[in-house]
Amino acid sequence: MMKKLRQLENAPGNLKLIAPSIQKDLVNCYAKETIGLILSDVKDRYFSIMVDEARDVSIKEQMAMVLRYVNDKGQIIERFVGVQQVIDTTSSALKEAIDELFSSANLSFSKL
Numbered sequence: 001m002m003k004k005l006r007q008l009e010n011a012p013g014n015l016k017l018i019a020p021s022i023q024k025d026l027v028n029c030y031a032k033e034t035i036g037l038i039l040s041d042v043k044d045r046y047f048s049i050m051v052d053e054a055r056d057v058s059i060k061e062q063m064a065m066v067l068r069y070v071n072d073k074g075q076i077i078e079r080f081v082g083v084q085q086v087i088d089t090t091s092s093a094l095k096e097a098i099d100e101l102f103s104s105a106n107l108s109f110s111k112l
Contacts, residue, residue, distance in 0.1 A: 031082075038067065038079045039105055045069045046111050050078070051098065053089045061086045063097050081105070 017026070047069040056062055063086050068078045084097050102109065 035081055035105070038081060039107075041071065041077070041079075042067060042069050042107075044111065047107075048112065049098065049101075051094065053086065053094065061089055063094060065098070065101055 017023070047067050050066040050068060051063055053061060053063045062083050064083050065081050066078055067081055068076065071077050081101070084100070086097050087093050101107070
């Protein structure tokens with residue numbers, strides 16, 4: 001903790017990047033970069049998705065998604081690609097969330 005405080009003492013008052021909104025923006029940027037790297041590794045390969053739904057602490061339905069594919073070395077790779085809020089856990093609501101993932105990630109159902 002002291003080391004962190006020493007690092008911040010040289011930063012200008014408005015450039016410490018410790019505000020929650022800025023930290024959230026940084027996390028979102030890292031997430032986009034990471035997902036981009038995962039999708040570039042998937043390329044035009046065949047893949048599968050694993051989906052699981054659960055309620056969080058605030059009783060909101062959420063769906064976790066994982067991509068599974070085989071890389072150039074023949075290894076099976078599983079990569080977590082996100083958690084998405086869903087209205088409910090009906091098949092139509094889950095399919096709509098999966099469709100959103102596919103459109104935002106430019107994934108093809110023909111490779112699924």
